[in-house]
Amino acid sequence: MSKSNNVYKDAFNRCLRMLDESRSLPSEPELGTLLGVSRTTVRSILSRMEETGLIDWNKRSKTVLRAPREEDFFPEEETDSLAEIIERSFMRRLLAGGAEAGMQINELELAREIGVGTTSVREFLIRFSRFGLIEKRRNSHWVLKGFTRAFALELTEIREMFELRSAAAFVALPQESAVWADLDRLEVEHRQLAGEIATRFNEFSELDERLHRLIHRASHNRFIVDFYDVIAMIFHYHYQWNKAEERQRNEVAIQEHLAYIAALKSRDPAKVDAACRKHLKSARQTLLSSIPEGRQAQPA
Amino acid sequence: MSKSNNVYKDAFNRCLRMLDESRSLPSEPELGTLLGVSRTTVRSILSRMEETGLIDWNKRSKTVLRAPREEDFFPEEETDSLAEIIERSFMRRLLAGGAEAGMQINELELAREIGVGTTSVREFLIRFSRFGLIEKRRNSHWVLKGFTRAFALELTEIREMFELRSAAAFVALPQESAVWADLDRLEVEHRQLAGEIATRFNEFSELDERLHRLIHRASHNRFIVDFYDVIAMIFHYHYQWNKAEERQRNEVAIQEHLAYIAALKSRDPAKVDAACRKHLKSARQTLLSSIPEGRQAQPA
DNA sequence: AAAATGTTTTTTCCCGATAAAAGACATTAC
DNA sequence: GTAATGTCTTTTATCGGGAAAAAACATTTT
Structure with missing residues (x-):
């Protein structure tokens, strides 16, 4: 399980919400621009919409067959990117108290706790460091400077x-x-x-x-x-x-x-x-x- | 080859330069502080110094046997961290011209060219992004804003x-x-x-x-x-x-x-x-x- | 011929694994 | 009993691999 398909799921949900408004869908490139994803993802979305009987898809014609129902949507929590998940987890710990300034941050522990790989946690911490709340000790751990x-x-x-x-x-x-x-x-x-x-x-x-x-x-x-x-x-x-x-x-x-x-x-x-x-x-x-x-x- | 031992090599070289000044070396923790590395690395350094006949090492006693020679040092280029290597390569390309604003940056290509894994390049780009010279397109490539x-x-x-x-x-x-x-x-x-x-x-x-x-x-x-x-x-x-x-x-x-x-x-x-x-x-x-x-x- | 669809290739994102380095614990020396 | 050394454990740094997503190329449709 190397990469979640949250981009597809999120775009699928957003596409569902556009569905009832018009009786047929625009071209693939146009949908891509509208949803902010590549045509590859658009085609995955259309495939699933066809499978679940939401649309009839034949080349250029994409006719809406029925209004989307509750169960057509992917669960909200599956549409978040890993970066968002990590950020939320991290901020919860930070603000929930018990996060004293000077405390060490352990990449491995964070990764295990959130249930993700270490690479993603590392990348998050590097990105997050520009906010001035954490600081890296070379070849070693991160230090929490705290929300003081x-x-x-x-x-x-x-x-x-x-x-x-x-x-x-x-x-x-x-x-x-x-x-x-x-x-x-x-x-x-x-x-x-x-x-x-x-x-x-x-x-x-x-x-x-x-x-x-x-x-x-x-x-x-x-x-x-x-x-x-x-x-x-x-x-x-x-x-x-x-x-x-x-x-x-x-x-x-x-x-x-x-x-x-x-x-x-x-x-x-x-x-x-x-x-x-x-x-x-x-x-x-x-x-x-x-x-x-x-x-x-x-x-x- | 998952991690180079540049920390050890660099500390070893720096330790060599301290050698001729005194006729015997301080304790392991002290050396660690002096060189900014852990005791584990200090011990690796001492081991090698003993092997190459630079010192006589027995527990607390670390007597210098001879002055370091040119060939005792590790080559300079082996003492750089991967981050430094990537930064230098990247900046050379950036300043050497031909790096027009708006140009895409390809992680994979950079990694191949420098001869490192993609993870290191990604981390470098994230760290580097705070300088305002590059910008990430979500789920896609980086864009060079250029040194304008x-x-x-x-x-x-x-x-x-x-x-x-x-x-x-x-x-x-x-x-x-x-x-x-x-x-x-x-x-x-x-x-x-x-x-x-x-x-x-x-x-x-x-x-x-x-x-x-x-x-x-x-x-x-x-x-x-x-x-x-x-x-x-x-x-x-x-x-x-x-x-x-x-x-x-x-x-x-x-x-x-x-x-x-x-x-x-x-x-x-x-x-x-x-x-x-x-x-x-x-x-x-x-x-x-x-x-x-x-x-x-x-x-x- | 412009723009769509169909197909293939490339790149990004993320994980697990492994060596280097740090850190923790146990033991010994002074 | 403090501070060193010796040993063991944990964490960090980095790679290669594989699925998701983007991008490029080829083909068809209007």
């Missing part, structure tokens, strides 16, 4: 530098730039969410990421853009774990975002700077307040 | 932000801090090098890295400190390739460093800012001027 107060402060320091600069670059963008339309769209979505905050407050984090990524992209600097991956990862897992006051927090953040968006649209650098600082300050407070004081890094 | 003018500009933009901030943090460090002694030592070495610049100009880059890393460390921010790895890598390979005007460039840089060091020692933030900006500006100019105009990134 110091980490949060260092992260937010960079974030603030980068976002202030990106926001300044944003307002300098010409009126014709597509970003203004993107910003308008985000503003509308923010207003909608603000109106239904009671029921949809958990949809905020996705909106949050989209707005900040849009702004960061204005820097036209790959290091700034890439750094948002660190922030996004931390927010993703951290807030998944820490749900305290989530609704209220998000309500405040939405209002800050709206003020921030208004400032950007005014194209007044001073206003942008102020709105940006205000939002980042409260974001930092939120992050810091959720880190238990006790969990400190050990002196090196 | 845009890359150099993005890199220097961040470098300038980080270094200005670090330098500001540096002057705020208390007088008792060990960094001031480090700085004094660096100043002396700069003056020595300046005096013998005609013959030793190629030793500058090592000094350059030490000074900048010292300053960056004052930020106490892991992201800033780690970012210097990107700069160091670029400088290392780029200047290795581009030797034009090296001596003159380094002469100028040493003077800028001395002015920078003086500014830091004055603890006057305004002076530091000015000296730092001046040096970074000329460093950027040097980097930019060495990038051929023609080598531009393809539009995505």
Whole structure:
């Protein structure tokens, strides 16, 4: 069992969801583009759809025979890539406590525990190391630096530098730039969410990421853009774990975002700077307040 | 042949160089610390030294019998780690030209060409990706973004932000801090090098890295400190390739460093800012001027 | 002839296995 | 009894192999 076919299963499920909308499917290359997979995978999907009586497939004609049923879908857990599985497992251990700074990370143990090969774990750790939470000892183990107060402060320091600069670059963008339309769209979505905050407050984090990524992209600097991956990862897992006051927090953040968006649209650098600082300050407070004081890094 | 014993060979060579200095060797754990390897490796080294008649080894007593000869050393090329070998090969291809932006990178081909397994190449590419020169297409190949003018500009933009901030943090460090002694030592070495610049100009880059890393460390921010790895890598390979005007460039840089060091020692933030900006500006100019105009990134 | 489908080749992803190196435990020397 | 040496165990680094997925090539359809 050298490689799971999760790409196929995931694409199959996504393809099933497109099925009822139209009475026949497009060409193989077109489906490939739509699903983001190769034609080889598309053909596997079509084969199975034919076998299970979902479609009638004969060369160019791919007629939908029936609507997909619950049992046609592959189970969700079989559609995750190994990298996602490892990341989730690892982050759970990291945030579930008991993960003290200075602790050693054992590749073999991790691999056995998750039930995967060591190669995948190694590759994950190398990729993960750029987030600054772990560090490699040459020819030896990895060391956990821990999700500490110091980490949060260092992260937010960079974030603030980068976002202030990106926001300044944003307002300098010409009126014709597509970003203004993107910003308008985000503003509308923010207003909608603000109106239904009671029921949809958990949809905020996705909106949050989209707005900040849009702004960061204005820097036209790959290091700034890439750094948002660190922030996004931390927010993703951290807030998944820490749900305290989530609704209220998000309500405040939405209002800050709206003020921030208004400032950007005014194209007044001073206003942008102020709105940006205000939002980042409260974001930092939120992050810091959720880190238990006790969990400190050990002196090196 | 699953793992080369380069750690042993490299440590063996380094141990040989320590041999003639004293007439007997310290304990195994001590040697391990000195050489940065485990006791297992130390014992392999001692075994071989005994076999080749270099020492007489009996438990605690390790008497040196003769001075090491040329043929006692392992060949230099056998002491490199696989990661180093792959990095060198890859960078040679990258800088040797013919590496246009947008080009695909083939793991298998690279592995075959260098004569290593695919796993090592994959791990190298993942590690290397944080430098912003390559990018992964999910489930597919890597794409070379190229060492372009845009890359150099993005890199220097961040470098300038980080270094200005670090330098500001540096002057705020208390007088008792060990960094001031480090700085004094660096100043002396700069003056020595300046005096013998005609013959030793190629030793500058090592000094350059030490000074900048010292300053960056004052930020106490892991992201800033780690970012210097990107700069160091670029400088290392780029200047290795581009030797034009090296001596003159380094002469100028040493003077800028001395002015920078003086500014830091004055603890006057305004002076530091000015000296730092001046040096970074000329460093950027040097980097930019060495990038051929023609080598531009393809539009995505 | 452009674009689809059919077929074959190549590459990526991942595992298990193995030697090198690290680390842990047991024993001896001072 | 502390710190070394001697021995055994575990972990890391790396390879080759094999299935999944992508990509390339050949053939057909419109």
